[in-house]
Amino acid sequence: MPSRVVPRFLLASIATIGVVAFAGCTSVPEPDERRAEVVTTQPVEGASVVADSDPVVRAVETSRLLFESAPAVVVSPAGDAEATLLSAHVAVELGVPLLLDDGADGAAPVDSAVPETSASAPVTGNAVAEEIERLGASTVVAVGNIGGGQFDGLDIIASDADAQALSDATGTSLAADPAAASIPALAELAVPDRSKTTSSSSTDPPLDPMPVPAAPLKSTIALTTDAPSDAASLATARAAGVPAVVLPADAPDPLRSSETIAALHEAGAASTLLLGEAFGSLPDPAWSVRSAASGTQLPGGGQHLFADRLFVALYGAPGAPVLGVLGEQDVAATIERAKKVSASYDDLTEKTVVPTLEIIATVAAGAEGADGNFSNELPSERLEPYIDAAAEAGVYVVIDLQPGRTDFLTQAKLYESLLVKPNVGLALDPEWRLEPGERHLTQIGSVTAAEVNSVSDWLAALVERDGLPPKMLVLHQFRLDMIQDRQDVDTSHPQLELLIHADGQGGQPDKQATWRALHTGAPEGIAWGWKNFYDEDLPMLAPEQTMREVSPQPDLITYQ
Structure with missing residues (x-):
């Protein structure tokens, strides 16, 4: 039988039996064999940079850094900022990764060179399909206008990029306030209370199985930017329980921000994720993170010297007036x-x-x-x-x-x-x-x-x-x-x-x-x-x- 698909005008999911996997992937387990638990993984110590120019690849790399397995993923069309922000809220509430669809219906290959400081291996091939298979996901929450061919054999819950429709389709609570659909709001979005998560034994759950999110990752913090294309990576980090700090995309250097320096110092994290294309411009991310995490604020604030300050000095030697004032x-x-x-x-x-x-x-x-x-x-x-x-x-x-x-x-x-x-x-x-x-x-x-x-x-x-x-x-x-x-x-x-x-x-x-x-x-x-x-x-x-x-x-x- 075909995959479970909810047309845009329907809000309830349809049970599926005898699903068939998409080409090259393992068969999806029967419903009673599916695992509901989300399993996260602790990133390596130090700085991990996810800065590929393709947001589709960045989303996959972030998922690989933080998740070992998940029964479901959320997929949003790349380039649709509104749909991605709505999808991001769903992913955080469900505690699962958010991936992006580039509209190529799985046909276009991806070949990404990962930055040297990243913990990920290179992303190649059909990145989204391969990541879904790696996670062992059986359900895709498809938001907005995305191609569905690469999801053949998976249960699909499809919804328009509309807060009410998406809430009804997934059992999540999305704010209708447009101000809530922003990168800073997403960074502040509360991670769900794991003790109150709906389990797969609930009556008529919107997802089958309903994900049981993992406990928030410890000793990890993420830096990202306010670029709309960074929303997916941010959502995946927040879904894993990782706190996040948002920097301007045109000024991503953490050493220029007193607030970021204070946040990194207070976090005392062993692992720091830099999620965003803009971080690729940092010449030495590992040192920047360690320096900022020290909490040191130079006179005038931040840790840079000449961009926005003027130094006025007295010159001379101690106890030697002849050498200067x-x-x-x-x-x-x-x-x-x-x-x-x-x-x-x-x-x-x-x-x-x-x-x-x-x-x-x-x-x-x-x-x-x-x-x-x-x-x-x-x-x-x-x-x-x-x-x-x-x-x-x-x-x-x-x-x-x-x-x-x-x-x-x-x-x-x-x-x-x-x-x-x-x-x-x-x-x-x-x-x-x-x-x-x-x-x-x-x-x-x-x-x-x-x-x-x-x-x-x-x-x-x-x-x-x-x-x-x-x-x-x-x-x-x-x-x-x-x-x-x-x-x-x-x-x-x-x-x-x-x-x-x-x-x-x-x-x-x-x-x-x-x-x-x-x-x-x-x-x-x-x-x-x-x-x-x-x-x-x-x-x-x-x-x-x-x-x-x-x-x-x-x-x-x-x-x-």
């Missing part, structure tokens, strides 16, 4: 002064203004010293009071290196105990990088792009290792030859946000000419810093002038 007062007064200086920019920009300290950790020296490198390395203990006070006050810190005749990487490693703190970045000052035989103040120093890259490789690995937020890496420059082969500087590490700091002093026409020259041929996507000198600039720009006359506007403004 940072050294003119004690720790507490330095923090208060940094906050006061940064506050002068609050009304001049729509960005969040972040008070900042740039602390010279290794100071260029006129004498070679015991180690012969013409650089005095301050002990980490000398800097820690500033860093700890800054962290408590919402102040960012950059530690600055003036390495003399040694290399930047050697000196950077001396401060690893400070650089593992979330609010601490690093600055390289090539003016004070000497070659053998050179001495400070007899020439301007320089650094190769290769040496800069050795530092960025090490620092990025440190951030990756400890799941830290991205770090600021500042490159000081006021002459083009200070950074040799600058076009080869590696800006690809997602764990770092690089900035070129134009720190020349003198008259404003000369400073502006330097600013323009440094921008020519600079690495793409790099941020920019400007320095105001209290005594050496002729004249020093006021905050209003800095924001008006320095174009493009800087991301970091430092005072020395």
